[in-house]
Amino acid sequence: MARRTSLFGWLRRSKKNGGRKTSEGALLLDKPVNPDHRYNDVTPLVAKFQIGQVVRHRHFPFRGIIFDVDPVFANTEDWYESIPEEVRPRKDQPFYHLFAENERTHYVAYVSEQNLVPDESDTPLNHPDIPEWFDMTPRGTYELKKGVAN
Structure with missing residues (x-):
């Protein structure tokens, strides 16, 4: 042997x-x-929010649904440096990809955990990519469709 x-x-x-x-x-x-x-080594960070959860930005008037999570910052340095230094978030926290919307438009946003809060409204989201990724449950929550996750 x-x-x-x-x-x-x-x-x-x-x-x-x-x-x-x-x-x-x-x-x-x-x-x-x-x-x-x-x-x-596995990161000790734990995401506060989950995929399918509706959240809103703490300071800016938009809300969205989480479709992906990075355990720490994983965007470009140019993107990070474009944020004014006085409001620039730490990199050592989860960052969330959102199908986001405001009163005028919809878009994809990349937001740090410190800048998100749960959205308690019952207003459904209207982002056009949501039906491709999520099903609405009878409880009014969003569930990731089978086969969408990698």
Whole structure:
């Protein structure tokens, strides 16, 4: 029976071999393994809101339905820098993708958790992309359609 070894042990042995092919298989390292780094560590952040939840912006007059969540900021630096510094949100929090709407138009918004609050109104949303992604339940909530999630 073959000897079992941990991934970290295998990487450490491969590092000693300079990252070259070993008898156990191929491994090409472009950087040395750092034994103090926690690889594939899960973020401790937990999203406050969920997909399908209707929310509104804390400061601006729009509301929307969440269709995706990033555990931390994942947009471009240009987008981030375009926000005035005095109101720029922290990057180390969940950011939500919304099918958003206001009195005049509908659009897709990217909003930090600190700037969202639950929308308590019973007014249905009118964004044209909602029917493609969500079904309205008898309770008046939105449920993600099967096959839409990746």
